[in-house]
Amino acid sequence: MRALVTDGQSSRWKVAEVPPPDIGSHEVLVEVAAAGLNHADLLMRQGRYLPTSADWNVPANRVGFEMAGRVRAVGPDVRGIAPGQFVMAQTGGACAELVAVDHQLLLPVPESVTANDAAGLPSALLTEYDALTARARIRPADRVLITGATSGVGLVGVQLARALGAGTVIATTRSAAKADLLRSLGAGHVIDTSATGVVEALGPDAYDVCLDHVGGAPFAELMGAAAPLARIVQIGRLAGDHAEIDLELLAARRLHLIGTTFRGRDAAELHTLVAHLRAALPGLLGEHHVRPVIDSVVDLTTAEDAAKRLTEPGLTGKVVLRIGRL
Template sequence: MRAVLIARGDSGVPHPLLHDVAEAAPGPREVLVRVLAAGMNRADLSLKTGHFRAMTGSGPAGVAGLEMAGEVVGCGTDVQGFGLGDRVMAMCSGAHAERVCVDERLLMRVPAGVDVLQAAAWPAALMTAHDALVTNGRLARGDHVLVQAASSVVGIAAVQLARLLGAEQVIGTSTSADKWERLRALGATLAAHGGPTLEAAVREATHGHGVDVVVDHLGAPALAENMASAAVGARIVSVGRMGGTAGAIDLDLLSLKRLSLVGVTFRTRTVDDVAALIARMLADLAPLLQGGRFSMPIDKVFALEDVAQAHAWMKSRQQFGKVILQP
């Protein structure tokens, strides 16, 4: 089968390259999925594989990709929840290939009426956004929410979910004014630049209250403004560190406002951890997903053999929504 591997040329610089690799049989609790579409994520730009070791199936080693949607074409001896022909989606390692082996505990059924491009765009964004907003951010109806880097894929998901789950104000930041209208169309009540002016904008939008939940993708550069914009008792959830990993913390402000600063990642989660996360997410979101109330903008679709162009497009930071690969 064809799969994207990370190769190193004579220069030693890593780059994605399509190869023919052997197709593995699924293990006892694994399902073999024919990939119909695969999502691209910023983690793919690190040009590493095996990001989530616990979510790596028994397929060939070193295959890129972190999420996909497709059709079940084989089942291990102990699989009970899925059968041939089922439409499924998952966050899993090795997704940028024609087929992938996935532990059945990581699989989700694609809701009726949802096309394969949408399904491939959902797993990582929905799982990350729900875990940040609800599990760690303890989002309550009527809360005010700030999403830093809201035009990222996880940011787009967080903006929509916050509104659908009852947030009063959803403030999204982006460095691109061109993307503000698109964020507002998806549910942001205010779209703005981050930086020194953000606290004043938040205070005005929330009538002096501040934000109760922050979903932050920027890291170090946004830490001070997140804390300044936060309400008493707010929860700041560090989802990404795109702008840097080390920043100073005003411990007096942290204590004065009784803030919770929570870090999240999938890299240290077990399969059972992820299965529990999926169950919590579907318990909250299944009616929204089945009812068509959530959608992810599809930015561009590339053929699997054009994976290098897909990487280049993502590196340009022009996208709004999901970049998809199709075998």
């Protein structure tokens, strides 16, 4: 079968012929229709992100973290999943024609959702759903600030915050041209951080929950706009890994600063998260019509174009790699 791999010398991507995976007794073999690409794929390519092969049991040079496709075969201990079913999952080595996935990580996909949309959903849904529910414990009418909101995950975060009952969603972008998109997805207030700072735009006591995808120097400012007891979930570091924060403000407002990542989480924790999301999924995809924003769709054979697109300033949402037919 064909799989996208990182070339050890150049770190460029190439399509390689590799043996198909064996499936374990709790695994499902999925014929991949499409895979979503993420900022993490870019970091991995640049050697700035540790491969997750230990967690996902795929060779370290395999590319991809999420995919959608149809079940081809199921292991003997798998219940409730049958060949032919349309599924999606966050899983390692996703940019391949076939992947073996732990069945407790699979999410069922309604046939009304396209393969490209399904491929772009798992990482964003899991990240933002977990951040809003298990980490921030969102409450009805909470005011939610989402920084780097036009990132692939952030655009789903805006929709999820609304679906989970946020009173208002405040979104940041550095690109004024992307403000209308954020409003159309449910942001009540958009801040163009190329023109103004968050505190300048909002003042104090402006949000109860923050999903921060930006990190870096801008992180220092976020606390100035937080309400007392606000929960700030640090998810992404698009602007860098280091920030200087005002501990006096942290203490005075009794803020909760919460870090999160999927790296190193054990299987039981991931299974619990996926089970919660699976239960909420019909409402989120149906009534609330949560969908990824698709920036572009690229064929597996021209994956280098997709890698280039991930670095371009105009990028808005997910780059999807088309691999097979649904």
